[in-house]
Amino acid sequence: MKLSVVIPIYNEKETIRAIHAAVQAVPIDKEIILVDDYSTDGTREILNELASPSTRVLLHERNMGKGAALRTGFGNVLGDIVIIQDADLEYDPQEYAKLTRPILEGKADVVYGSRFVTGEYRRVLFFWHMLGNKFLTLLSNMMTNMNLTDMETCYKVFRREVLENITIEENRFGFEPEITAKIAKMNVRIYEVGISYSGRTYKEGKKIGWKDGVAALKCILKYNLLR
Ligand SMILES: Nc1nc2c(ncn2[C@@H]2O[C@H](COP(=O)(O)OP(=O)(O)O[C@H]3O[C@H](CO)[C@@H](O)[C@H](O)[C@@H]3O)[C@@H](O)[C@H]2O)c(=O)[nH]1
Numbered sequence: 001m002k003l004s005v006v007i008p009i010y011n012e013k014e015t016i017r018a019i020h021a022a023v024q025a026v027p028i029d030k031e032i033i034l035v036d037d038y039s040t041d042g043t044r045e046i047l048n049e050l051a052s053p054s055t056r057v058l059l060h061e062r063n064m065g066k067g068a069a070l071r072t073g074f075g076n077v078l079g080d081i082v083i084i085q086d087a088d089l090e091y092d093p094q095e096y097a098k099l100t101r102p103i104l105e106g107k108a109d110v111v112y113g114s115r116f117v118t119g120e121y122r123r124v125l126f127f128w129h130m131l132g133n134k135f136l137t138l139l140s141n142m143m144t145n146m147n148l149t150d151m152e153t154c155y156k157v158f159r160r161e162v163l164e165n166i167t168i169e170e171n172r173f174g175f176e177p178e179i180t181a182k183i184a185k186m187n188v189r190i191y192e193v194g195i196s197y198s199g200r201t202y203k204e205g206k207k208i209g210w211k212d213g214v215a216a217l218k219c220i221l222k223y224n225l226l227r
Pocket residue numbers: 008009010011012035036037063064065066067069085086087088090152153154155173176205206207208
């Protein structure tokens with residue numbers, strides 16, 4: 001089984017080398033797909049250095065958002081299992097073994113890594129982000145009739161066949177509720193596993209804001225009620 005690691009990137013020159021090295025260090029047969037979303041901080045020059053037969057670099061010619069970068073990445077995967085990896089250091093690639101296990105054991109088609117279950121460590125940060133996430137996850141669950149604990153997690157893992165039947169329409173962070181609504185309507189087995197999480201602050205490079213929360217709310221309604 002080969003793993004495709006899709007990394008959407010926007011202005012991450014401080015972390016891109018480290019995250020690439022951390023992914024490379026995971027002892028799993030894999031390909032890495034770096035999708036740069038028109039970074040202007042020097043990230044692109046670093047990506048040229050990282051390109052190799054096992055690390056492909058795809059470039060957007062304007063900034064379109066994380067969802068759009070994933071659409072580009074998913075369209076190019078060759079592996080049997082696909083994982084989304086943020087370009088910062090919040091989510092630890094050491095978790096891949098745990099995240100892929102339910103698929104490798106033939107139990108799951110999709111796995112979400114949750115920051116809210118089990119005794120893994122996590123950095124304590126923003127109360128309002130936690131509340132926003134809990135609210136969006138609750139609303140999404142009410143509409144999908146699922147019981148996820150972390151709908152907004154980065155770590156979403158798919159058998160490639162599942163993604164072949166999904167087209168991401170949302171360019172920005174709205175793709176999280178969109179893809180969740182879409183898999184809920186498919187006949188797939190969804191699992192959750194607990195993961196560690198080392199969130200970063202705005203000074204450390206976080207870009208997401210309250211407007212993304214409002215956009216996510218609209219996407220929950222749009223993809224569950226109107227489609
Ligand atoms: N391609 C692309 N990537 C972007 C953009 N903006 C941010 N990203 C990438 O998306 C990741 C997360 O961005 P942050 O700004 O650090 O937000 P976050 O708080 O960590 O986001 C959390 O919530 C999001 C929405 O649920 C999740 O998508 C994300 O994985 C994480 O859990 C980073 O790897 C960043 O490079 C963009 O315009 N384009």
